Each structure stands twice: as structure tokens, then as C-alpha cells.
Amino acid sequence: MRTGGLRRHNVPVLIEDAPPGWRHLMREALRRDRKTRWPGPRVLLIETLGVLLLTVAAIARGTHASLGEQSVVSSPLAPPPAFDPSAPFCPSQFDVPSMPVPLEARDYLLLVLTTLPLAARRRYPLAVYWVVLVAAVSAQAYTGFATSVGLVVAAWSAIRYSPNLPSALGSFLLGALVAASGQGATPGLPVDPTRPAVWINLGALVVGAVHYYRRAVRENARRLAELEREQAEATARALEEERARIAAELHDVVTHNVGMMVIQAGAGRRVLDSSPEQTREALLAVEAAGRAAMAELRHVMGLLAASASGEAAAGGEPELEPQPGLDQLEHLVARVRAAGLPVELALALPAEPLPAGADLTAYRVVQEALTNVMKHAVGASATVSVAPDGDFLEIEVVNTAGTPGPQAATGGGRGLLGMRERLALYGGELDARRRIGGGYLVKARLRWRAG
Structure with a gap:
């Protein structure tokens, strides 16, 4: 929700946020990949040289086609041949003599755009793919092997580096339709699903789907491993807390009772020769403290070895006793006084x-x-x-x-x-x-x- 500019009686009117428009969706699909790092200088130099060689090859192929292989149909100087609807369709209707038609600046620009944008394929993979595809379809009358290689590299880069792989898969399907319809190509040509760009997009769609599936499997495995690691950490923390609780119980039991035993034993040693009666009382106190310590230690150990049913793990009768509380505080004070x-x-x-x-x-x-x-x-x-x-x-x-x-x-x-x-x-x-x-x-x- 956001506060809109409309006001009525000085009360702001709340307007729900509108869903993202097509511009936002387009920017999201074509955004650059911030996770991909640029390669090292040597790899970057090799890739740049490869892109330049492909660009030169594409321009050379287009120039060669314009000198002797360009169809009269593509020339703006000659109108397209008339189509006879009464005659059955035959590709020979479009077989017309060839004549040299020189390329224009627009044509050279399209040839350059079929390969040169590959230099930015790592950061803007999907945008580069669309630029290369549109240029290749628009200039397909005088393109060749180099342009097909550029389109293959652009499609693979969209699969490999695109941060939004489902958008790339949809782009391949749409690109196959665009290439088959020949939009932007030579006017008058029929729909041809056998063009190289069509097969390249369909192949990229299959490869991208397999890559997406494998990546989803890896992501699920990573999440499962992360959940297992979190569970292991939680178990380790629980064990540490349990050890700390047990250590506190043992500390309280042992420190108090053993301390009293040491004090009573020392007192009995001092009066051993002069006062046998006091020595006897001291030894009785030591015995009582020892019995109390053993009882509480059995209780603590019984908590560790007890099963979920409250019985001893060894199968014998349960030896658990209630934990001490304030109702036993008078007995504790009596032992301390003793x-x-x-x-x-x-x-x-x-x-x-x-x-x-x-x-x-x-x-x-x-x-x-x-x-x-x-x-x-x-x-x-x-x-x-x-x-x-x-x-x-x-x-x-x-x-x-x-x-x-x-x-x-x-x-x-x-x-x-x-x-x-x-x-x-x-x-x-x-x-x-x-x-x-x-x-x-x-x-x-x-x-x-x-x-």
C-alpha cells in the first residue's frame, strides 16, 4: 500500500500498488548478471579476437553475396514477382535470376550486430541474444556460417549466464517463431520452418530446458544439504546445552556433598585421639553426605540413561527419584549445620x-x-x-x-x-x-x- 496524491477532506487516500508493467518486466528479464565475473586478461583477449574474426567473416560473406548471389527479389530496384493463386505452390515461382546488388550502410550494420555484441555476452546475455537474433533474421538474405555461429554463441550465453533462465527459454521459443516467419527479412518470402535460426532456437530451447532441470536438481540438493547441516548444528547445540545442564547438576551435587565430606573428615582427624565421640559423629556425617551424594548422582545418571517410558535403559526397574526442592531445604540446612x-x-x-x-x-x-x-x-x-x-x-x-x-x-x-x-x-x-x-x-x- 502507498499513499496517493488524492486527498478528500485533508485525509490521504490509500492506493494499492499497481502490478509491475511491461517495462519493469522487460528490465528484469534483460538485466545484467551481477554474479558473473569477467574472465582473465588472456581469456578476454582470446574471446575479443574471436568476436572480431566472426565479425570480419560475416561482413565478408555478406559482401560476397551482394556481388553475385543476391536475389533480384531483395533489390528495391525490382518489384517482387506476381504470385498466381490458381497455380499450385512451387518454390520455383520465386526462382529468379540473380544480379549484383551492393550492400548499404544499414546492411553492414546488421552484419556487425550479428557477431560484435557477443563481447558483452557475459554481463548482458539475454539482451545480446535478442540483438544478435533480430540482426540475423533481418539480414538473413546475405548471411552465412559466421552469423549462425554468432547466434549459437549468443543462445548458449543466454543459457549459461542469464540470471532468469525461464525468460531465456521463453525467448528461444519466441525467437524460433520470429525466425520461421522471416520478419524483417526479404519481403515476399513465405514462412519457412527450416531456416538455420529456427533450428538453432529449438536446439537452444531443448538444451536450456535440460540445463534448467539439472540446475533445479543441484539447487534442491544444495538446499537439502543446507537443511541437514542446520539440523546437525541444531543437534550439536542441543547436545552442548544438555552437557552444560548435566555439568551444572554434577557440579552442584559433587561440590556440595564432597565439600561437606572433606570438612567433616578434617574435623574428625583433629579430634581422633582426644575425642572419639566427636570423631564418630564426624564419620557419621561423612557417611550421610556420601550417601546423599550417591543418591543424587544416581538420579542424574538415571536421567541420562532413562528411556522415553521412564524406565532404566538396561531393562531393570526405574531408580529415578524426584528432584530435590525447597521441601528438602531443612534437610540441607541440617547437613550443613552438622x-x-x-x-x-x-x-x-x-x-x-x-x-x-x-x-x-x-x-x-x-x-x-x-x-x-x-x-x-x-x-x-x-x-x-x-x-x-x-x-x-x-x-x-x-x-x-x-x-x-x-x-x-x-x-x-x-x-x-x-x-x-x-x-x-x-x-x-x-x-x-x-x-x-x-x-x-x-x-x-x-x-x-x-x-
Whole structure:
């Protein structure tokens, strides 16, 4: 739609865009091929010399015909012979004596146009074809082999270099009709479908159709290969995302539970001789953390090996368990307290059940935050608060100042990155920073209900 120039009561009138006219279609069909590059200097020189030789041969053939082979019928000095309708058609009616008729400037121009435009056949293939065809048909009374060669080259160039091959095929069909009718040729000649230009156009039509079919097959094969490549890339991206998700799960499981086991084992080693009872409690805590780690690892591995029906791939009974959520947050805090980190928990859940993904994300955020406290702030205390805020869930983990533990140097920032990625899936955000008075603050916000 476009705004026209007509206005009524100062309101612009919308006029639909008119369909493209014949001028636009002609320009589109005859436009130059911008994809074809000019050949090298050597090839260009050879082609130019060939075009010049064809031009000289065409002029020489036309001059020779004008000296002794030009028909009296073509001469403007003699009227065409009378045609007797009562007599049966016989080509001998047009067999008249020959006489020399010199060529005029127009005739030489037509002979030049049958070959010389081939120099631009790569950039303007269809336009060159029509110029050569019209010139050859108009001068066919005194043309010869060179003109036929020029028309063949022009037709092949239209097939090879035309950006619109269906237009070239239509041009060949129309060109065959023009050549058969003899438009522009010697007046008085009947329709002759055996002229060389007719056979050249029909041959070009067949060759062009085969070329168009083969090009369509290649294009379909290219598109199929491109679709397969895009599918392979999409599969690779999905695998990468799945690997990242699995890595995040394994990181959360292993880091938290193994970290607690290391801390409890170290505490038990220190009191091994002086306090066997505390050593026993530390070993029990190590055992409990190990069992929890094994259970969660079995769950993660079960997700990888599970079939579409939810059963284990090996054919045994399914060992899948529900993913951890905020309902198990008290058990997590109890294990952390048993590891020696004082934790206060303030948990308030929405009245509606949380989606499984949001529930798991909130649990992992708290788990990772407490794991970082045990690694980087030994001797500190922590406070965990979880509360709904409309469609969002507010999570805050704050710890006091402490000293870095032996495991502080093993972190690579993967935990915070994993938390940000998990929260981003639910339109959440993470704020993790040091506190001015000492300690660290982890504040997360995620959407648990669609707005």
C-alpha cells in the first residue's frame, strides 16, 4: 500500500500498488548478471579476437553475396514477382535470376550486430541474444556460417549466464517463431520452418530446458544439504546445552556433598585421639553426605540413561527419584549445620505448588551459596531466607566474615555462572557481592508463576 496524491477532506487516500508493467518486466528479464565475473586478461583477449574474426567473416560473406548471389527479389530496384493463386505452390515461382546488388550502410550494420555484441555476452546475455537474433533474421538474405555461429554463441550465453533462465527459454521459443516467419527479412518470402535460426532456437530451447532441470536438481540438493547441516548444528547445540545442564547438576551435587565430606573428615582427624565421640559423629556425617551424594548422582545418571517410558535403559526397574526442592531445604540446612556451619533458616513458600524447574533452581541456588560459605568463610555463620513476592521468589543467603578454607583455591567461578544460567531460564537475576561490614551476600530472584 502507498499513499496517493488524492486527498478528500485533508485525509490521504490509500492506493494499492499497481502490478509491475511491461517495462519493469522487460528490465528484469534483460538485466545484467551481477554474479558473473569477467574472465582473465588472456581469456578476454582470446574471446575479443574471436568476436572480431566472426565479425570480419560475416561482413565478408555478406559482401560476397551482394556481388553475385543476391536475389533480384531483395533489390528495391525490382518489384517482387506476381504470385498466381490458381497455380499450385512451387518454390520455383520465386526462382529468379540473380544480379549484383551492393550492400548499404544499414546492411553492414546488421552484419556487425550479428557477431560484435557477443563481447558483452557475459554481463548482458539475454539482451545480446535478442540483438544478435533480430540482426540475423533481418539480414538473413546475405548471411552465412559466421552469423549462425554468432547466434549459437549468443543462445548458449543466454543459457549459461542469464540470471532468469525461464525468460531465456521463453525467448528461444519466441525467437524460433520470429525466425520461421522471416520478419524483417526479404519481403515476399513465405514462412519457412527450416531456416538455420529456427533450428538453432529449438536446439537452444531443448538444451536450456535440460540445463534448467539439472540446475533445479543441484539447487534442491544444495538446499537439502543446507537443511541437514542446520539440523546437525541444531543437534550439536542441543547436545552442548544438555552437557552444560548435566555439568551444572554434577557440579552442584559433587561440590556440595564432597565439600561437606572433606570438612567433616578434617574435623574428625583433629579430634581422633582426644575425642572419639566427636570423631564418630564426624564419620557419621561423612557417611550421610556420601550417601546423599550417591543418591543424587544416581538420579542424574538415571536421567541420562532413562528411556522415553521412564524406565532404566538396561531393562531393570526405574531408580529415578524426584528432584530435590525447597521441601528438602531443612534437610540441607541440617547437613550443613552438622558440618560445623551455623545456619538460620527462614522459609516461607507460596500457597500454590512451585513448578518443578523453579523449585529445583531455588534449591540449587541455596545449596551453592552454602557450599561457597563452607569453602571461603570457615568459622562464619549464615542466614537463609526464602519468601514469595507476587509472581517472584526472593532468595537471600548472607554470611558473616570468615577465613578461606583449603578448598577455596579449587573453585573456578563455575558455581556462580551456573546459578546465573539457571535463574535466567526463569526470568530471574542474581546479585552476588561482598558486604561492606564483611562477609558475602547472595540474592536471587526468579519468576515461579507466569505473569
